[in-house]
Amino acid sequence: MSAIIIDGKAIALKTRLDAAEKxxxxxxxxxxxVVLVGENPASLSYVTGKEKALSEAGMxxxxxxxxxxxxxxxxxxxxxxxxxxxxxxxxxxxxPLPRHINEExxxxxxxxxxxxxxxxxxxxxxxxxxxxxxxxxxxHGIVVLLKEIGIETKGKHAVIVxxxxxxxxxxxxxxxxxNINATVTLCHTGTQNLPSYxxxxxxxxxxxxxxxxxSGDMIKEGAVVIDVGVNRVEDATAKxxxxxxxxxxxxxxxxxxxxxxxxxxxxxxxxxAMLLQNVVQAAIL
Ligand code: NAD
Numbered sequence: 001m002s003a004i005i006i007d008g009k010a011i012a013l014k015t016r017l018d019a020a021e022k023x024x025x026x027x028x029x030x031x032x033x034v035v036l037v038g039e040n041p042a043s044l045s046y047v048t049g050k051e052k053a054l055s056e057a058g059m060x061x062x063x064x065x066x067x068x069x070x071x072x073x074x075x076x077x078x079x080x081x082x083x084x085x086x087x088x089x090x091x092x093x094x095x096p097l098p099r100h101i102n103e104e105x106x107x108x109x110x111x112x113x114x115x116x117x118x119x120x121x122x123x124x125x126x127x128x129x130x131x132x133x134x135x136x137x138x139x140h141g142i143v144v145l146l147k148e149i150g151i152e153t154k155g156k157h158a159v160i161v162x163x164x165x166x167x168x169x170x171x172x173x174x175x176x177x178x179n180i181n182a183t184v185t186l187c188h189t190g191t192q193n194l195p196s197y198x199x200x201x202x203x204x205x206x207x208x209x210x211x212x213x214x215s216g217d218m219i220k221e222g223a224v225v226i227d228v229g230v231n232r233v234e235d236a237t238a239k240x241x242x243x244x245x246x247x248x249x250x251x252x253x254x255x256x257x258x259x260x261x262x263x264x265x266x267x268x269x270x271x272x273a274m275l276l277q278n279v280v281q282a283a284i285l
Contacts, residue, residue: 001221003257011148012141012269019276020057023283030283031060032090032116032275033082037075037101038068042232043094050092053272059279062088072101076109083111089282090116092275095166113285116278119166127173134278139171141270142205142226143180149259151203151224154181159197161214161247162207163188167228171205194218206247216252225257228267 023030032054036047051061064078075093082091091114097103107115112122118134126133146153158175162168163186175182187197198204198218206214207228219225229247246263254260261267 001255001258003225003254003260005254006145006149006259006261006266008145008261008266008269011145012273014148015144015270015273016053016057016276019273019280020059022277022280023057023059026280026283028089028283029058029060030089030279031062031087032092032279032282033062033064033085033088035064035066035075035078035082035091035093037066037070037094038098040096043096047094050272050275053276054279057276059276068098070098070101072105075101075106079106079109083109083114088114089285090114090279092117114282116275116282117166118170118278124165124170127170130177134281135174135274136166136170137271137274137278138167138207138228138267139174141274142171142228142267143174144274145226145261145267145270146203146224151259153203156182156202157185157200158182158203158205159185159187159201160205160207161187161194161198162205162209162228164207167207171207208247210247211245212247212249214248214253216249216256219253219256221256222258223256225253225260226267227253227261227263230263230268 034047034051036043054061082088091110093106107119110120112120115123115134118136123133160168160171168186172184172186175184185197187194195218199220201223203224205226209229211231211233225248227246227248231245232242233245235243244264
């Protein structure tokens with residue numbers, strides 16, 4: 001069996017065009033403040049990608065770049081100003097932040113109505129309760145991907161590897177919503193005998209940040225495999241000196257799965273597409 005490779009770029013494009021259409025119908029230009037502290041190269045490329053996507057969708061971005069030694073107080077002051085600025089609908093602080101800044105303090109300072117990442121405890125709490133809220137973009141993108149390719153989720157066993165606040169935990173809460181109705185197992189570093197769980201998965205979502213963690217023998221024949229991992233693996237033969245690798249050994253998994261997302265070109269583009277949707281939503285609120 002050779003899996004169908006899910007075209008995340010194509011589904012993301014459709015989602016982006018939909019966001020652009022919604023934005024066009026508004027009387028204001030949805031605008032996102034994008035705050036980057038320091039010069040982490042991966043963060044810089046994520047921020048640039050998000051700003052380009054906003055502009056292509058006819059939305060605005062306020063690009064705010066701060067030096068790595070910015071104090072927590074200065075960043076909190078900036079957040080307060082952006083909260084009060086009616087021309088800014090969404091606020092995105094690119095993570096990770098430099099170590100001397102407490103990420104929780106910063107996330108909690110963002111007005112939940114402008115929290116387009118969906119990381120604020122108010123939005124997370126609403127997600128758990130099944131209420132309307134900003135849903136974190138990566139897990140939301142995964143759910144949209146599954147829906148767009150017509151994967152049946154009701155009654156299926158979804159196994160997530162990774163319990164982070166930005167992927168694993170919100171995804172668990174989305175997948176157990178009644179309209180999705182999956183049964184979910186969440187694995188993490190404390191899980192013993194990981195393969196015994198992954199082999200039970202009808203839908204396997206790898207979000208561990210560990211390149212090649214999921215080998216072919218850990219996948220049930222015919223499973224849907226969603227690879228969230230984006231790992232920079234050193235490679236002297238690559239132009240940039242590294243290659244992006246997923247958490248799944250693609251060449252092995254493709255022989256076992258029915259559907260699989262590639263890295264890059266799978267979940268990544270969906271994350272940006274869902275961000276655009278959240279920015280439009282923030283402008284409507
Ligand atoms: P994280 O480091 O915060 O969390 C990783 C989780 O995986 C942890 O909860 C840990 O318990 C678990 N884990 C790690 N190794 C494991 C192992 N060997 N067995 C079982 N569990 C294990 O990472 P994150 O921020 O959730 O990101 C995960 C991966 O997804 C990273 O590669 C990241 O780059 C990628 N990511 C991609 C997107 C995207 O848009 N495509 C978005 C966010 C994160």
